[in-house]
Amino acid sequence: MTALAPARPLKKRLQSTGLWLLTFVLMVIMCVPGLWVMLSAFRPNREILAKPPIWVPEALTLGNFAKIFGFGAEQVGIPVASYFANSMIIALTSTVIALIIGMAGGYAFARYRFRFKGGIFLGLMLFRAVPGIALSLPIFMVWSRLGLIDTKPGLIIIYVSLNVPFTVWLIDGFFRQIPMSLSEAAQVDGCTRWQAFWKIEFPLARSGIAAAGVFAFLTSWNEYALASQLTRSTDSKTLPVGLMDFTAQFTIDWAGMCAMAVIIIIPALIMTFLVQKHLIAGLTFGGVKG
Amino acid sequence: MAGISLRGVEKHYGAVRVVHGIDLEIAHEEFVVLVGPSGCGKSTTLRMIAGLEDITGGEVRIGERVVNDLPPRKRNISMVFQNYALYPHMNVRDNLGFGLKIAGQSPAVIAQRVDEAAAILGLTDLLGRTPAELSGGQRQRVAMGRAIVRHPDAFLFDEPLSNLDAKLRGQMRAEIKKLHRQVRTTVVYVTHDQVEAMTLADRIVVMRDGYIEQVGTPMEVFNRPANTFVATFIGSPPMNLLEGRIEGGQVRLLSGEAVPVPARLAGRVVERQEVVLGIRPDDISPVGHGLGAAAEPADLTLTVSIAEPLGMESLIYTTIAGQEVQAKLYGPHILQPGEVLPFRLALERAHLFDARTGATLEVR
Secondary structure (H helix, E strand, C coil): CCCCCCHHHHHHHHHHHHHHHHHHHHHHHHHHHHHHHHHHHCCCHHHHHCCCCCCCCCCCCCHHHHHHCCCCCCCCCCCHHHHHHHHHHHHHHHHHHHHHHHHHHHHHHHHCCCCCHHHHHHHHHHHHHCCHHHHHHHHHHHHHHHCCCCCHHHHHHHHHHHHHHHHHHHHHHHHHHCCHHHHHHHHHCCCCHHHHHHHHHHHHHHHHHHHHHHHHHHHHHHCCHHHHHHCCCCCCCCHHHHHHHHECCCCECHHHHHHHHHHHHHHHHHHHHHHHHHHHHHHHHHHHCC | CCCEEEEEEEEEECCEEEEEEEEEEECCCCEEEEECCCCCCHHHHHHHHHCCCCCCEEEEEECCEECCCCCHHHCCEEEECCCCCCCCCCCHHHHHHHHHHHCCCCHHHHHHHHHHHHHHHCCHHHCCCCHHHCCHHHHHHHHHHHHHCCCCCEEEEECCCCCCCHHHHHHHHHHHHHHHHHHCCEEEEEECCHHHHHHHCCEEEEEECCEEEEEECHHHHHHCCCEHHHHHHCCCCCCEEEEEEEECCEEEECCCCEEECCHHHHHHCCCCCEEEEEECHHHEEECCCCCCCCCCEEEEEEEEEEEEECCCEEEEEEEECCEEEEEEEECCCCCCCCCEEEEEEEHHHCEEEECCCCEECCCC
């Protein structure tokens, strides 16, 4: 036993070094493509396409952004501004609707007893288990009959239905953490049930609702598969779909594509940071109750 | 003037009946404590008065108004919850003033009333803190402050002290009593702790399984329990109950020993009646170590099984007629297990209950 004793710390040290290395490699694998996109967005096309690759950029430019928004000498015939507007309108509208339904549903599941409650909840969760793309053909057929192909409402409806199960589930959890007696105390203090909700329960569940909203927004903002099939023109094309406009039959405008990718990533990045903050706030609220 | 009156109040959850048509009249400014074991319907009754539970049957009045179908906000009551239910996102000042703000009072009035309540409860220095920054006792006081600022017709307390440690509970009990003397408002207070009930109440309502077992002043409930349930529930340690049968003017216990029927109950029993003799631990003591002389002594020789010294008195576990009995020894003496001593029963304070129904045989 005594002979083995010094060997153990060494083994442990090796283990932890190994874990760090593994984590580092994984992080590199995950981050490098993203960083490369970011970098390429600010480099001229010839530097991107250079062989052998130029690792450290020699020239940085905002030209790619000017180009896709239609400023400057070189212009690209892609309506990025419309795509951006479409994406914003569709993502924000579907998020707001999904949040309203999620709050109403989450509150109902957290606070009321009703028939088939368990079944309905399970149904909502199972709906999430169906890959969206599996529904694309039936949706396409129904949407074409309804005249919803290539319209913003068409996409909004789909994104709302994708997001509602998730927002209901998350918001239900947050309302469950808030003791019933708070709303009861407010009602005894003179509130209607509606006032008690808005003045007491809503502010306390706000972090959770914000988190649900950010997740819903990101889902809609990033969605590609269904949008690519259901949109045709500047009426409804979203940014991820618009990205494909940079591929022509024989060429791909990598610089423009990367610039646009950055434009897609930035709001998502901001939102992700917000989620982080709110999720932490939401989780610690549960801890200090008592 | 606002008393509270319950007439035939019932509560059903589907087929389950939790409150069975209870009647109760609570006078203006009275402090009434609903007490009983968990599941006895006391909290449900309180919540029906508050309007937080629907009333299945019967009628609840606050003052002259029937409030059955009024929402809580229209009943002009305030409530202190077991978990305090302070609004975590507001500081103490906003917690106290919330009800007044909802009622549309001017900021000046709110500030004045909040300061007044804070002064009564010693919260003035804490007004800027949030509930998370308060200790248990302070939270409790804020909850009470929130109840008094609105000058309601009645206060409802739902087990307000059960989350506190024993020492703090004693302190807060005294504060609640003081508060009631200061603000003179009708109080309905729910607890499962009989000490709280005895110390706070003008009248105690003992409940079991959705029925009221007895209503009376603390001394009435203690001295003249209506049945064996009340007898064992009120008083600590609980009253000893010994089964027996009336034979020749005596209560013959299961093992054959006999004690005389207490004189005041002699005309209330019939020969061969099955009875339960109830006697409190304070009324069984080793001869010479009781509180004062017994007017109707009955002596039994008993063996001490355990003695718990509590300082100036000891709690003694012994057996009478095969049943474990608690007795009390006054004075700082130490008894050893196995000691055999003559014990004296103060029969004038003993009770007799019908063995079948559990009801007292006293004139009621």
